[in-house]
Amino acid sequence: MVNSKMVSIASDIKIRNVVNGLVRAGIDVRPRVHSLTNVRNKIRRSGVCLGRCYYDEFASIFNKAYFVKNYIKASVAIEQAVSCGLISKGDKYYDLGGGAGPASLAIWRSIGASNITLVEKSRGQYIIAKDIVTKISAPYLVVNGDVFQYKTQRDSVAVISYLFCEYMSGRSNKKDVIFNKAVAMIKDRAIVIDYRCNLEVLALYLGAAYDCDIFDKTIKLGDYGSSSYSEGVVNVSFLLIKRK
Numbered sequence: 001m002v003n004s005k006m007v008s009i010a011s012d013i014k015i016r017n018v019v020n021g022l023v024r025a026g027i028d029v030r031p032r033v034h035s036l037t038n039v040r041n042k043i044r045r046s047g048v049c050l051g052r053c054y055y056d057e058f059a060s061i062f063n064k065a066y067f068v069k070n071y072i073k074a075s076v077a078i079e080q081a082v083s084c085g086l087i088s089k090g091d092k093y094y095d096l097g098g099g100a101g102p103a104s105l106a107i108w109r110s111i112g113a114s115n116i117t118l119v120e121k122s123r124g125q126y127i128i129a130k131d132i133v134t135k136i137s138a139p140y141l142v143v144n145g146d147v148f149q150y151k152t153q154r155d156s157v158a159v160i161s162y163l164f165c166e167y168m169s170g171r172s173n174k175k176d177v178i179f180n181k182a183v184a185m186i187k188d189r190a191i192v193i194d195y196r197c198n199l200e201v202l203a204l205y206l207g208a209a210y211d212c213d214i215f216d217k218t219i220k221l222g223d224y225g226s227s228s229y230s231e232g233v234v235n236v237s238f239l240l241i242k243r244k
């Protein structure tokens with residue numbers, strides 16, 4: 001397992017283009033400081049997602065807070081996977097627990113791949129994802145379904161952005177279940193973006209059958225990005241997985 005600490009720069013032009021394209025299409029994903037606070041408070045009040053899916057209710061506010069941030073993170077992970085030779089434009093991609101689609105958008109925009117299926121359980125997120133695809137003429141397919149029931153193709157690439165954290169929180173008793181399901185979802189290769197502690201556990205579990213490399217990156221934002229995210233940087237950890 002490799003742990004690479006790296007710094008990369010997120011292009012302001014790239015971020016602005018994505019945000020403006022979505023906003024022009026009537027999809028307001030502009031991040032605001034107050035929406036980050038709101039979403040955290042509402043999530044705290046509503047409890048974890050396992051029993052009742054708060055994404056149905058809070059999909060819009062979640063995306064204002066996280067869509068662009070998760071788009072930036074996914075772009076960096078995808079670019080790293082290309083430079084490692086793990087993935088290429090012609091591959092079949094699944095964006096599992098894809099939400100409104102920041103990772104699908106990143107796969108398409110970063111490397112021009114178009115064979116992408118986004119699978120999302122919550123009706124609220126699914127509707128926003130469909131809306132985005134229609135309004136910006138994106139090439140990917142959006143499916144309303146449960147990733148644990150969904151059959152992915154052999155030789156495909158699973159992109160899994162902040163799905164495991166839903167099930168691996170301290171309060172969740174579903175960790176063993178999720179590991180078995182993860183193996184079923186990850187056919188050949190995968191890019192998992194999540195909190196580092198979750199990636200470490202997942203890599204340990206998958207290590208016998210898969211090569212697993214964890215990367216940590218600090219992404220420096222330009223003026224436009226910094227004005228949206230006052231921190232000026234976005235930190236991301238991701239795991240690149242390939243069957244041995």
Ligand SMILES: C[S@@+](CC[C@H](N)C(=O)[O-])C[C@H]1O[C@@H](n2cnc3c(N)ncnc32)[C@H](O)[C@@H]1O
Nearest residue numbers: 055070097098099120121122125146147161162
């Ligand atoms: C933290 S959000 C991340 C969304 C998106 N991937 C991103 O990076 O912004 C987790 C998403 O996983 C979805 N989800 C949770 N369990 C799921 C399941 N079993 N099948 C499909 N989607 C699921 C939730 O509805 C939610 O949209």
